[in-house]
Each structure stands twice: as structure tokens, then as C-alpha cells.
């Protein structure tokens with residue numbers, strides 16, 4: 001047997017003696033310290049909701065996916081996909097999808113930038129605007145990725161609390177005068193929407209950039225798109241993950257004046273959106289009727305579920321998203337989360353300030369929502 005002496009930079013705990021022997025590898029007991037930047041070592045990283053393996057029988061109401069399938073037009077594009085588009089690199093600016101989106105948003109094409117999910121837009125914004133000495137502000141509780149991105153850039157964070165009713169703390173955000181201010185609307189996890197007049201005041205009074213993350217806007221009654229034509233420092237983020245039922249595809253957009261997109265275009269990967277996502281998403285966005293019909297069904301179910309929970313004594317925040325934040329009558333949210341999980345029903349729970357006594361429930365099909373309600377009824381008795 002050939003024996004190879006290798007220096008192993010990290011201890012390979014996973015290779016036990018047997019596999020090491022089988023591989024004929026002799027390890028030097030030398031452990032190198034992996035020297036991440038201090039702020040990277042300190043951070044915990046984003047913790048996504050559980051994604052059980054496909055085929056697992058569960059009522060999955062934990063990660064705000066749309067319960068209905070994507071547009072049949074989009075599925076047809078996927079079925080008929082020309083392999084030539086896979087052999088070649090994709091369009092660097094995802095023009096096919098971007099142009100369709102610009103048409104729906106009613107803005108010129110160069111006001112729209114495509115990315116690998118709106119998460120990538122958020123990461124690009126953090127990389128472009130944040131570094132030590134720069135500041136990010138947001139109202140909390142909100143989408144926790146903002147915190148991870150700020151930590152990644154070692155930027156200062158100003159976290160301003162929402163009030164009990166999730167009104168946007170405009171004055172405090174203005175006082176912060178951050179380089180980058182994030183407002184999530186509808187807000188994850190509360191589902192509440194920031195009023196346009198509040199966002200308008202914020203955009204007018206901030207010297208830095210205002211990002212309105214509208215991942216859930218397809219289920220809402222109002223949005224902030226009109227601000228991008230009025231303010232050079234405003235960007236609205238959109239995605240096909242929620243309204244268009246394409247979370248697995250990974251495509252999101254930034255909508256703003258081209259001057260604000262220009263810096264992000266410089267730092268994105270050359271081919272940040274793949275050929276499949278570009279064409280399938282374009283077909284889905286063209287099929288507005290399908291998206292809107294599903295969004296209406298979700299909104300109707302959301303309102304029914306909110307009423308039913310309220311009748312059971314739960315506090316429910318008024319949601320314009322495809323999920324509901326709710327506080328059980330006794331505040332024993334963690335117990336309910338665990339016991340629902342035992343019944344095969346997944347909802348989202350965070351042991352975080354202001355959230356530890358609440359659960360967030362994604363709106364499912366009527367059948368899934370009924371199963372959830374039945375489960376909850378038994379558990380709170």
C-alpha cells in the first residue's frame with residue numbers, strides 16, 4: 001500500500017482511523033488555526049428554517065413558501081428547455097427576466113437589476129455600502145439576515161424597536177442617519193406594512209440609502225415602488241420566491257435609479273443568475289393572472305386563519321404577507337411549536353427578544369390551515 005504523508009490544515013474529525021487507513025493516508029498531528037477576520041469568527045451566521053428532505057410527510061408552514069404551484073407557463077419553459085442554453089453562459093444582466101419585470105413594475109429596463117434571490121441583492125448592498133465605520137439601521141424585530149450582513153462587514157448597527165403595533169419608528173431611523181437603512185415591508189416576521197407616507201418622510205430625510213425589502217408585496221395592498229422615481233437614494237427589492245411560487249429557483253430584483261444600481265453591477269458575480277432562472281422566471285412574471293389568482297387565495301385564507309386564531313384567544317398582528325405572527329393565549333409559543341412539530345406540522349419559532357412568546361405561521365392550503373387549527377385547538381385546551 002502506498003502511504004502518503006499529508007499536512008492537514010484542519011483536523012478531519014470525520015475521517016476515523018479506519019477510513020484514514022483505507023485511504024493510505026498518514027496524518028501529521030498538526031493543527032492549523034483557521035484565521036478568519038475577527039468579526040467573522042464572532043458571528044453565528046444566518047439560521048434558515050428547517051427544510052426537511054423532499055417526500056417527508058409534513059404540513060410545512062415555516063419558511064413562507066407559496067402553497068400553490070408556479071405558473072404552468074413557467075413549467076412549460078422548464079420542460080421544453082433547450083440544452084444549448086445550458087452549454088452557454090447565461091446573460092450577464094439576466095436581460096430576459098429583467099425586461100419582463102421592468103414592464104410589470106412600470107420602470108425602464110435599466111432601473112432593474114437581477115440577482116440570485118433578493119438575498120443576493122441584500123448581500124451586494126452590504127458589500128457596497130458597509131465597512132467598519134459605516135452604519136446600518138433597521139427597525140426590529142425584522143428579517144435577521146440584515147444583522148448577519150452588517151456583522152459580515154463589521155459595520156455599526158443601530159437597531160430601533162418597532163412599537164407594539166409595528167408602526168415604523170421614522171424619527172429614530174432619521175436620527176440614526178445610517179449609510180444604509182433597511183425597512184422590510186410587509187415586515188418579516190410581523191406581516192405589517194410600512195405606510196407610504198412614513199417611507200416618504202424617511203427617504204426625504206435620510207442622507208444615506210433607503211432599502212425597502214418588498215419580498216412579500218404580492219400579498220399586500222400597497223407598496224413603495226413609486227418612491228424610486230421620486231428619490232435617488234431609494235431601492236425597492238422584489239423576488240419571485242413568494243408570490244410566484246419559485247423559492248427554489250433563486251431570482252430577485254433591485255429596482256432603483258440606474259446610478260444606485262451601478263455600484264452593485266460592478267461587484268456582482270459575472271453570471272449571478274443562471275440560464276434556467278432567467279427564462280423560467282420571465283415566463284412566470286409574464287403570467288400575472290396566475291400569480292394574482294394564487295395571491296388572492298392566500299390572502300383569503302390568511303384572513304380566515306387570522307379570524308379563527310383570534311377566536312381561540314390568540315393575538316394576531318394584521319398581516320399583509322403570506323404568514324401570520326401570533327401570540328398564543330398563554331404565551332407558551334415554544335411548547336406549541338414543539339408539540340405541533342410532533343404532529344408533523346412545522347411553524348417558525350425564535351428564541352429572540354419580542355418573539356419568544358410568538359410563532360410565525362406561513363399560510364398554507366385550506367387543508368393545511370385546517371390541520372394547523374385542529375392541532376392548535378387540542379394543544380391549548
Ligand SMILES: Cc1ncc(COP(=O)(O)O)c(C=O)c1O
Pocket residue numbers: 063064116117118119120143184188213215238239240241247250251252
Ligand atoms: C424579508 C425577506 N427578504 C428577502 C428574503 C429572501 O428572498 P429570496 O428568496 O428572494 O432570496 C426573504 C426570505 O424569506 C425575506 O423574508
